[in-house]
Amino acid sequence: MEVEQTALPGIGLRHEFTTRSGRRIGVVSHRTGRRDLVIYDLDDPDRACETVKLNDEEADALAELLGAPRIVQRLNDLHRQVEGLVSLQLPIPTGSPYAERPMGDARVRTRTGASIVAIVRSGQVIASPGPDVVLTGGDVVVVVGSPESTSAVADILSNG
Secondary structure, three states, X not given: OOOEEEXXXXXXXXXXXXXXXXXXXXXXXXXXXXXXXXXXXXXXXXXXXXXXXXXHHHHHHHHHHHHHHHHHHHHHHHHHHOOOOEEEEEEOOOOOOOOOEEHHHHOHHXXXXXXXXXXXXXXXXXXXXXXXXXXXXXXXXXXXXXXXXXXXXXXXXXXX
């Protein structure tokens, strides 16, 4: 799918694509941080028939809703393309030395070379979590790397 990017001087950036059914959809990212979801008219692709203004929290929620189910599918596709790459879903035990601590405290990437690409918490997915996200007992982290590095992450999260 091709996404077109257009600079909007004084406003920000617009990204647009056309769905398989022919609908034109765009997102205007304002310099202020606001996002506008734009759905264009079927008969006139230059005219917006609907615009929804989203604050940061709403944009993040929409991105999670749309992106979360695709994470596992994309990882599976990546596995087929890159030999030696694995992903593991690792539960964070309540007794983990990193439960109730920021993810960055574990220094997973620095220590192993593997990456935590998502956290599943109470059925919700936190995609691309930053180091300040606090891990909680019962979370499941999705780790990507080599078999050795992902195994090392499992040891770190369980034993420190």
